[in-house]
Amino acid sequence: xxxxxxxxxxxxxxxxxxxxNLSVAAGEVHAIMGPNGSGKSTLAQVIAGQTDYExxxxxxxxxxxxxxxxxxxxxAREGIFLGFQYPVEIPGVNNxxxxxxxxxxxxKHHGLSEIDAFEFLKLAREKMAMLGMDQSFLNRGVNEGFSxxxxxxxxxxxxxxxxxxxxxxxxxxxxxDIDALKAVANGVNxxxxxxxxxxxxxxxxxxxxxxxxxxxxxxxxxxxxRSGDKSLALELEERGYEWVREAANA
Amino acid sequence: xxxxxxxxxxLRAAVEEFPADEFSAARSSAVAKLAGVGFPTVGDEDWKxxxxxxxxxxxxxxxxxxxxxxxxxxxxxxxxQVAMICQEIDAHWIIIQNGIIASDSLAELDxxxxxxxxxxxxxxxxxxxxxxxxxxxxxxxxxxxxxxxxARANATTDKPIGILLAxxxxxxxxxTRIVIDVGDNAHLRVVEYNLSVDPGxxxxxxxxxxxxxxxATVDHVRIQNRADDHVGVNKVTVNLDRDASYNHxxxxxxxxxxxxxxxxxxxxxxAAVNLNGLYLATGTQHIDNHTSILHLVGPSTSEEEYRGILxxxxxxxxxxxxxxxxxxxxxxxxxSNHNLLLSDRAEIxxxxxxxxxxxxxKCAHGATVGQLDETALFYLRTRGLGMDEARKMITRAFAAxxxxxxxxxxxxxxxxKVLDQRLDNLIGDGQ
Ligand SMILES: Nc1ncnc2c1ncn2[C@@H]1O[C@H](COP(=O)(O)OP(=O)(O)O)[C@@H](O)[C@H]1O
Ligand SMILES: [Mg+2]
Numbered sequence: 001x002x003x004x005x006x007x008x009x010x011x012x013x014x015x016x017x018x019x020x021n022l023s024v025a026a027g028e029v030h031a032i033m034g035p036n037g038s039g040k041s042t043l044a045q046v047i048a049g050q051t052d053y054e055x056x057x058x059x060x061x062x063x064x065x066x067x068x069x070x071x072x073x074x075x076a077r078e079g080i081f082l083g084f085q086y087p088v089e090i091p092g093v094n095n096x097x098x099x100x101x102x103x104x105x106x107x108k109h110h111g112l113s114e115i116d117a118f119e120f121l122k123l124a125r126e127k128m129a130m131l132g133m134d135q136s137f138l139n140r141g142v143n144e145g146f147s148x149x150x151x152x153x154x155x156x157x158x159x160x161x162x163x164x165x166x167x168x169x170x171x172x173x174x175x176x177d178i179d180a181l182k183a184v185a186n187g188v189n190x191x192x193x194x195x196x197x198x199x200x201x202x203x204x205x206x207x208x209x210x211x212x213x214x215x216x217x218x219x220x221x222x223x224x225x226r227s228g229d230k231s232l233a234l235e236l237e238e239r240g241y242e243w244v245r246e247a248a249n250a
Numbered sequence: 251x252x253x254x255x256x257x258x259x260x261l262r263a264a265v266e267e268f269p270a271d272e273f274s275a276a277r278s279s280a281v282a283k284l285a286g287v288g289f290p291t292v293g294d295e296d297w298k299x300x301x302x303x304x305x306x307x308x309x310x311x312x313x314x315x316x317x318x319x320x321x322x323x324x325x326x327x328x329x330x331q332v333a334m335i336c337q338e339i340d341a342h343w344i345i346i347q348n349g350i351i352a353s354d355s356l357a358e359l360d361x362x363x364x365x366x367x368x369x370x371x372x373x374x375x376x377x378x379x380x381x382x383x384x385x386x387x388x389x390x391x392x393x394x395x396x397x398x399x400x401a402r403a404n405a406t407t408d409k410p411i412g413i414l415l416a417x418x419x420x421x422x423x424x425x426t427r428i429v430i431d432v433g434d435n436a437h438l439r440v441v442e443y444n445l446s447v448d449p450g451x452x453x454x455x456x457x458x459x460x461x462x463x464x465x466a467t468v469d470h471v472r473i474q475n476r477a478d479d480h481v482g483v484n485k486v487t488v489n490l491d492r493d494a495s496y497n498h499x500x501x502x503x504x505x506x507x508x509x510x511x512x513x514x515x516x517x518x519x520x521a522a523v524n525l526n527g528l529y530l531a532t533g534t535q536h537i538d539n540h541t542s543i544l545h546l547v548g549p550s551t552s553e554e555e556y557r558g559i560l561x562x563x564x565x566x567x568x569x570x571x572x573x574x575x576x577x578x579x580x581x582x583x584x585x586s587n588h589n590l591l592l593s594d595r596a597e598i599x600x601x602x603x604x605x606x607x608x609x610x611x612k613c614a615h616g617a618t619v620g621q622l623d624e625t626a627l628f629y630l631r632t633r634g635l636g637m638d639e640a641r642k643m644i645t646r647a648f649a650a651x652x653x654x655x656x657x658x659x660x661x662x663x664x665x666x667k668v669l670d671q672r673l674d675n676l677i678g679d680g681q
Binding site for chain 1 (some may be wrong): 623625626628629630631632633634635636637639640643644647648650651
């Protein structure tokens with residue numbers, strides 16, 4: 001589904017990704033771990049189409065299409081969802097309004113009719129109940145004044161409504177208490193599907209207790225330096241990131 | 251370069267051609283007072299950014315036509331837009347065409363708009379005597395008709411009174427004059443709609459005076475949706491007695507050049523002024539909002555928020571004057587002006603002007619000028635929204651704040667519609 005080959009990306013002239021390779025197939029859950037500043041968010045943002053980063057080499061294919069040729073919104077409509085590490089507050093833009101516009105943008109792209117108001121509300125309420133979110137969030141500004149945990153739940157709500165083929169969740173677990181973590185994990189797990197792939201970007205292995213990955217990768221120095229199954233996450237937890245860094249340099 | 255000024259000889263000659271009526275004396279007196287004064291120029295501090303050269307040019311041309319036609323003013327027919335607005339905003343509508351009140355609309359409404367509310371042709375009484383600034387004098391100098399709305403003590407209306415200024419270049423220069431007297435504890439809601447029924451060059455100059463007795467409330471929504479070539483100068487003067495409140499929402503959407511002066515005077519304790527404005531400009535539009543709030547006594551409050559969205563090479567001005575007189579202790583005044591620039595060629599000049607002569611006073615003000623937040627745009631696009639849709643969503647949210655304070659909710663749907671249409675133009679012209 002997703003093929004990242006020798007990806008190099010830089011920001012303000014500084015190279016952050018230096019030849020990254022990653023292959024994700026439908027039905028899989030991948031976890032990308034790595035120390036702070038190793039380029040995890042950069043990878044997620046480049047896949048979503050953030051043009052602040054300059055791609056200097058390599059390729060990214062999604063379902064056989066050259067992703068780097070597509071605008072951000074086209075990538076989204078094709079089925080890519082990015083859960084932001086820092087969800088953006090957009091004062092005055094109604095949460096329900098955005099959700100509905102997003103759902104309809106995608107439906108339109110796929111030649112479907114717009115969702116009607118009743119159907120939309122029913123769906124949104126269902127997903128919110130699953131995530132333990134109060135209905136009142138629908139009528140608030142997008143992430144406006146939300147706590148850290150509320151913002152992360154809101155990302156998952158958007159994902160659940162959009163039903164992406166590839167979800168990249170950037171540190172969706174950070175700043176969550178245990179109840180929120182369970183709710184978020186529950187939301188993600190409900191989306192696990194043979195048709196769908198999920199990439200979890202995380203700093204800690206805690207999230208992986210709730211969402212079991214098929215593969216774990218370690219990102220360091222702008223490259224994936226080690227890949228394995230979920231036991232790699234446990235090993236990392238025990239031995240720390242220094243261990244992979246040393247291993248990579250060795 | 252020599253700026254065009256008002257030709258006083260033409261003015262005098264044209265006014266002499268006007269048929270005699272109840273305004274004759276007032277006109278002559280205004281012409282005399284205006285002699286040697288003329289239109290303000292950019293040399294005047296208050297008109298630094300707004301050049302009335304075009305207004306003078308249109309005026310001089312029109313005055314010649316009036317002289318040639320011996321004072322006759324072109325008639326004007328009704329338009330579909332007028333009918334649509336009257337239908338979309340549920341109000342008791344009075345139509346004023348090029349400054350002349352459609353008399354059937356007045357006759358129908360007098361006594362119908364609510365008990366204690368009367369509508370009549372203006373008789374130019376001494377107490378309404380014009381301010382002696384140039385544009386007020388010009389208004390009286392060419393006055394043909396005027397509207398008076400009187401609300402007796404405790405009167406209220408079931409729905410707002412709508413005043414539709416349906417102007418057309420068939421008369422290239424138009425004066426409108428409206429006087430509103432509101433008695434003790436009466437509550438009047440007014441929608442003033444400034445419309446161009448035909449495209450083309452026109453200069454309109456309007457004056458609204460409102461006098462609010464003790465405990466009176468006036469909600470005044472002003473919607474300016476003029477044609478591209480329109481030049482408009484609008485002045486609103488409000489006097490507030492004890493515990494009175496004046497709530498103003500203005501929406502400036504169209505016009506080539508618009509200048510609004512809203513001047514409020516708080517003369518009674520406990521009175522409150524709320525001024526809210528939204529201006530949307532694109533192309534080479536110029537919109538200048540000058541507001542003035544005079545706290546003569548305290549405790550009293552004023553709250554003001556103007557927002558602007560500027561695209562293309564438009565230019566807007568916000569000048570918010572707040573004067574707290576000696577002894578007006580307990581004055582609480584807040585002012586803000588926020589601007590969103592969709593293009594780097596657009597220009598905003600924003601300036602608070604506070605003059606505080608009392609001690610126990612709270613005065614806060616703030617102005618911001620910003621662009622669309624790139625991170626927010628990216629976020630919306632990752633949700634599948636196209637660039638224009640994302641821009642529009644954020645821009646609309648910026649504008650929506652001014653709708654939340656709307657005192658006359660009957661306008662809400664129509665406003666949302668015309669704002670949306672206008673925003674589409676701005677977004678299209680944005681980059
Ligand atoms: N906008 C930016 N300007 C300059 N440097 C940046 C910017 N964004 C990220 N970086 C740098 O890129 C590197 C990788 O950052 P990031 O991808 O956020 O790492 P991670 O998500 O793994 O913590 C860091 O050194 C960070 O300082
Ligand atoms: Mg990160």
